[in-house]
Amino acid sequence: MGLSRRTFSALAGTTALGLALGGSGAASCAYATHTAPTGPAPAPPRADGEQHTIGYDRHSLLVDGRRLVVWSGELHPCRLPSPSLWRDVLQKMRAHGYNTVSIYVPWNYHSPAPGHYDFTGVRDLDLFLRMAAETGLYVVLRPGPYCNAELDGGGFPGWLTTTAGTARTSDATYLSYVDEWLTEVNRIVARHLYTDGGGTVLLYQIENEYDSFVDVPAGRDYMSHLYKKVRADGIDVPLFHNDKSRNGYWIPGSFDTGGEKGGWLYGFDGYPSPSLTPPDWGHFGIGGLKGGTTASPQTPGLVPEFGGGWFDPWGGVWFGRKGYEESRRQRDAAYERRFYLTNLANGITLHSVYMTFGGTSWGWLPAPVVYTSYDYGAAIDEGRLPTSKLIPMHQIGHLLHHVPDFAKLDRAADVTAEGLKVYHLTNPDTHADVYVLRNDGKEQVDTTLAVPGARLPVSVPAQDARLLAAGIRLGRRTVRHSNAQPMLALTAGQQEIAVLTGRAGEATVTVLECASRPAVGVLDGEAEHSYADGLLRIAAELDGLTRVLVTGGGISTPLLLLLADDETSVRLWPRETPSGPVLVYGPALLRTAAVEGTAVRLTGDTVRATELEVWGPRGLREVSWNGGELRTRGTSSGSLRGAQSLPGAKSVALPALRGPWRRRTENPESAPGFDDTSWTAAEKTTSHSTSPVPAGQPVLFADDYGFHYGDVWYRGHFTDATGTGPVSLAYRTGTQGLLMAWLDGVPLGTHRMPVPDNKSVRQGSWAAAASFDVPEKLRKAGPHVLSVLVRRMQHDQDGKAQDTHKVARGLTAVTFDGASPKVSWRLQGEVAPDPVRGPQNNGGLYGERHGWHLPSYADGGWEQAELPRAERRQGVTWYRTAFRLAVDPGTDASIALVLDDDPARAYRVQIFLNGWNMGQYINDVGPQHTFVLPNGILRTRGSNTLALAVLSDGTTPSGPSDVRLTLLGAAAGGVPVTTV
Numbered sequence: 006m007g008l009s010r011r012t013f014s015a016l017a018g019t020t021a022l023g024l025a026l027g028g029s030g031a032a033s034c035a036y037a038t039h040t041a042p043t044g045p046a047p048a049p050p051r052a053d054g055e056q057h058t059i060g061y062d063r064h065s066l067l068v069d070g071r072r073l074v075v076w077s078g079e080l081h082p083c084r085l086p087s088p089s090l091w092r093d094v095l096q097k098m099r100a101h102g103y104n105t106v107s108i109y110v111p112w113n114y115h116s117p118a119p120g121h122y123d124f125t126g127v128r129d130l131d132l133f134l135r136m137a138a139e140t141g142l143y144v145v146l147r148p149g150p151y152c153n154a155e156l157d158g159g160g161f162p163g164w165l166t167t168t169a170g171t172a173r174t175s176d177a178t179y180l181s182y183v184d185e186w187l188t189e190v191n192r193i194v195a196r197h198l199y200t201d202g203g204g205t206v207l208l209y210q211i212e213n214e215y216d217s218f219v220d221v222p223a224g225r226d227y228m229s230h231l232y233k234k235v236r237a238d239g240i241d242v243p244l245f246h247n248d249k250s251r252n253g254y255w256i257p258g259s260f261d262t263g264g265e266k267g268g269w270l271y272g273f274d275g276y277p278s279p280s281l282t283p284p285d286w287g288h289f290g291i292g293g294l295k296g297g298t299t300a301s302p303q304t305p306g307l308v309p310e311f312g313g314g315w316f317d318p319w320g321g322v323w324f325g326r327k328g329y330e331e332s333r334r335q336r337d338a339a340y341e342r343r344f345y346l347t348n349l350a351n352g353i354t355l356h357s358v359y360m361t362f363g364g365t366s367w368g369w370l371p372a373p374v375v376y377t378s379y380d381y382g383a384a385i386d387e388g389r390l391p392t393s394k395l396i397p398m399h400q401i402g403h404l405l406h407h408v409p410d411f412a413k414l415d416r417a418a419d420v421t422a423e424g425l426k427v428y429h430l431t432n433p434d435t436h437a438d439v440y441v442l443r444n445d446g447k448e449q450v451d452t453t454l455a456v457p458g459a460r461l462p463v464s465v466p467a468q469d470a471r472l473l474a475a476g477i478r479l480g481r482r483t484v485r486h487s488n489a490q491p492m493l494a495l496t497a498g499q500q501e502i503a504v505l506t507g508r509a510g511e512a513t514v515t516v517l518e519c520a521s522r523p524a525v526g527v528l529d530g531e532a533e534h535s536y537a538d539g540l541l542r543i544a545a546e547l548d549g550l551t552r553v554l555v556t557g558g559g560i561s562t563p564l565l566l567l568l569a570d571d572e573t574s575v576r577l578w579p580r581e582t583p584s585g586p587v588l589v590y591g592p593a594l595l596r597t598a599a600v601e602g603t604a605v606r607l608t609g610d611t612v613r614a615t616e617l618e619v620w621g622p623r624g625l626r627e628v629s630w631n632g633g634e635l636r637t638r639g640t641s642s643g644s645l646r647g648a649q650s651l652p653g654a655k656s657v658a659l660p661a662l663r664g665p666w667r668r669r670t671e672n673p674e675s676a677p678g679f680d681d682t683s684w685t686a687a688e689k690t691t692s693h694s695t696s697p698v699p700a701g702q703p704v705l706f707a708d709d710y711g712f713h714y715g716d717v718w719y720r721g722h723f724t725d726a727t728g729t730g731p732v733s734l735a736y737r738t739g740t741q742g743l744l745m746a747w748l749d750g751v752p753l754g755t756h757r758m759p760v761p762d763n764k765s766v767r768q769g770s771w772a773a774a775a776s777f778d779v780p781e782k783l784r785k786a787g788p789h790v791l792s793v794l795v796r797r798m799q800h801d802q803d804g805k806a807q808d809t810h811k812v813a814r815g816l817t818a819v820t821f822d823g824a825s826p827k828v829s830w831r832l833q834g835e836v837a838p839d840p841v842r843g844p845q846n847n848g849g850l851y852g853e854r855h856g857w858h859l860p861s862y863a864d865g866g867w868e869q870a871e872l873p874r875a876e877r878r879q880g881v882t883w884y885r886t887a888f889r890l891a892v893d894p895g896t897d898a899s900i901a902l903v904l905d906d907d908p909a910r911a912y913r914v915q916i917f918l919n920g921w922n923m924g925q926y927i928n929d930v931g932p933q934h935t936f937v938l939p940n941g942i943l944r945t946r947g948s949n950t951l952a953l954a955v956l957s958d959g960t961t962p963s964g965p966s967d968v969r970l971t972l973l974g975a976a977a978g979g980v981p982v983t984t985v
């Protein structure tokens with residue numbers, strides 16, 4: 006047995022710093038028989054203005070002829086309405102090992118009306134694509150035309166509901182609008198293609214989960230049209246479609262592309278239940294043309310969406326009302342290892358996790374199925390805070406980047422290990438063996454695995470998985486085998502560094518091939534080592550960071566072997582710079598690293614006080630962190646370590662929202678004398694809606710009159726109510742719609758769509774008829790005015806390509822029992838869309854039409870009020886207050902608004918922060934109480950205006966009661982934030 010803990014450190018320290026002791030033995034380390042693809046990891050992509058090729062074979066993409074495993078995560082720029090923060094999330098992804106970001110670009114977000122397209126401000130796609138390139142991430146672009154994505158209409162614009170023809174088919178009218186959209190979006194995308202180095206757009210998706218017209222011309226011609234249109238617009242990167250599970254739909258050759266230039270990939274998505282066995286899609290799946298491994302044998306395994314969380318519906322029935330924390334718990338880090346490693350084992354080399362940052366479906370963006378938060382239980386939460394789900398992403402992502410063997414794996418001879426599912430693969434060029442070990446059972450499994458020349462003890466916790474490799478090159482050395490998972494290998498100046506990881510407390514053994522006895526020093530932590538028969542064996546229990554320096558054995562470059570437990574591994578930050586690789590250890594996040602001569606400039610985040618250590622190119626002397634110079638000293642590990650620790654985040658003081666609050670009731674529209682002559686008369690008799698126009702009724706559907714988002718008012722004038730019984734108001738909404746009515750100003754009542762249960766939760770369109778008694782005193786000659794407010798919520802998605810986004814919204818029919826007065830209707834929804842905040846910011850409430858939500862609105866004439874409130878009123882009441890924040894400029898604080906009240910109270914609140922509609926709170930439905938306020942919209946240094954539009958049905962007292970700010974997290978660092 007060799008030396009352990011520190012006995013060797015003085016000597017080894019000298020070695021690392023002075024590089025004198027290399028070659029204490031004679032012969033060189035053995036390279037086995039591998040023809041290893043060594044050399045530094047490829048530089049991350051940037052807008053370099055160079056020509057690049059994006060090819061592929063059945064194993065992987067080949068970018069400039071070099072294999073690339075696409076390790077991607079989905080985020081939606083539209084769900085983070087503060088462009089500065091895009092950079093924050095992109096940098097977090099890059100730092101945690103993602104090399105690609107996948108984005109939907111929803112049509113509705115950019116188009117308030119036919120012929121009108123907006124790519125400015127929070128819609129600045131050009132800026133997003135620039136930031137992605139600056140961050141060093143490839144982009145997978147998915148501009149629909151249909152997205153789904155739990156967005157209103159699945160991303161179709163509200164105005165498209167009023168057009169002829171069937172969407173998602175080859176219908177000429179539909180295609181003419183699609184072309185209009187694609188022309189606009191492609192004009193921007195064409196500037197950012199990686200093929201000519203304009204940017205880093207690597208792949209482009211032309212339709213999403215399109216499984217409705219697969220074998221018929223309407224579908225084939227549609228796909229063909231999209232393909233050719235995108236090519237005609239100059240997009241020359243590979244195109245693909247996202248098949249809803251591995252059905253084998255839209256494989257190469259299934260429709261006419263007019264030629265192969267640029268390429269067509271088969272992609273499919275997967276959202277398996279976390280409680281099931283992870284599915285085998287590729288190498289280990291079943292054969293057969295449709296759906297099996299041979300679905301598309303010539304293209305690499307592409308999963309454009311793999312469920313990395315799941316959405317939570319109104320009422321929160323799927324997650325027991327526990328919200329997104331429960332979503333995150335069900336698809337936790339162990340889930341990620343089980344499912345994503347299974348995907349890799351199956352040959353999926355283009356892998357994107359949906360969502361990696363879910364964000365917020367603010368305003369009227371959400372589809373009917375979801376509430377405002379789209380946190381999704383993702384690896385980066387809605388408040389932009391990294392979660393423990395980043396650990397596997399980080400470990401696997403950096404591995405795929407630094408160790409090229411994983412881009413080309415074939416199935417190898419079956420190997421078994423008791424109690425585990427084992428996937429055995431090999432790289433045909435390097436002959437490295439790769440094993441994915443998965444434990445589908447409820448108990449930890451401790452067993453052995455037969456690897457070439459040894460039986461390796463392995464343990465896998467219950468419902469977890471790990472990846473092991475044997476015969477793999479880490480830098481110049483070959484790891485014969487290890488039961489720790491490799492994470493990276495790089496050369497930092499005078500030494501190589503390799504990182505292996507696993508769960509804390511695990512006993513690891515790592516065997517390096519070395520033809521002669523090397524010098525070994527345990528610099529930190531506990532490790533034992535021994536040398537025999539050309540193999541150096543290092544055994545260590547994972548606990549923080551164990552450092553073992555291996556010198557000599559015929560290789561002049563020493564190897565620093567770092568054995569890191571999970572928590573430690575996410576504080577190790579490798580980074581390429583033009584001067585060579587840098588490895589930073591300590592802080593909570595590394596954003597950027599730049600080497601200039603002998604200085605390395607680092608930026609990033611700390612949460613608590615943290616030590617900083619950095620390895621880098623030869624001769625580094627100065628280190629700066631977030632612009633401040635650090636005093637450092639050299640270490641026995643060959644690094645520079647800050648003499649003092651970096652400070653953590655400063656404390657953040659949040660004001661109590663004690664007011665003064667100002668209050669004003671609205672809905673003058675319910676009063677008989679209200680002047681509605683400027684409103685739109687409901688005079689249409691036909692509609693392109695898929696909802697039939699009821700006999701004897703005018704078209705009352707809000708969309709047909711240009712009102713697509715939020716609330717809509719109706720006023721029906723008629724002359725005589727003599728002899729009438731109850732009035733029936735038929736209406737259609739998305740989930741959680743409601744209707745309230747007044748006759749001559751007298752409240753008739755409120756009708757609400759039911760809270761969805763487990764079964765109905767996916768239902769995107771709800772229809773009901775409210776029946777209200779007409780008070781005796783009003784059953785007489787008029788004139789009368791029936792005023793109706795419909796919270797129609799959003800349009801259904803169109804997942805099955807049946808034009809379900811065109812199902813009517815708003816009133817559909819009004820009838821009087823025992824009487825048939827002739828009613829003439831006028832209606833009013835949202836006014837012209839907010840030029841900055843966009844079409845989904847506002848509906849048609851009186852206050853919204855008159856700017857009560859805007860910070861500039863003068864509310865001085867409103868009455869003063871205090872919270873909590875207990876009003877009993879049918880209708881709308883506004884509350885406004887202002888508050889100041891003075892967050893330290895070097896602190897990235899993530900702040901949210903919390904609303905809370907007795908859950909029996911029937912009311913809902915639209916939250917406007919500085920005029921931005923940050924979402925809808927439904928007090929008696931939930932489950933959401935915490936609303937993230939993105940910095941940039943939230944002024945963290947300055948004054949903010951909060952306006953709450955409260956809609957209450959009058960059956961119970963209504964709040965707001967408890968309204969407060971809360972700190973979700975804070976870090977010293979962050980990105981510069983520009984006010985939106």
Ligand code: IPT
Binds near residue numbers: 152155213274310
């Ligand atoms: C898949 C969609 O492609 C995506 O847009 C999103 O809606 C996601 O699901 C769910 O969040 S649809 C698939 C689950 C059938």
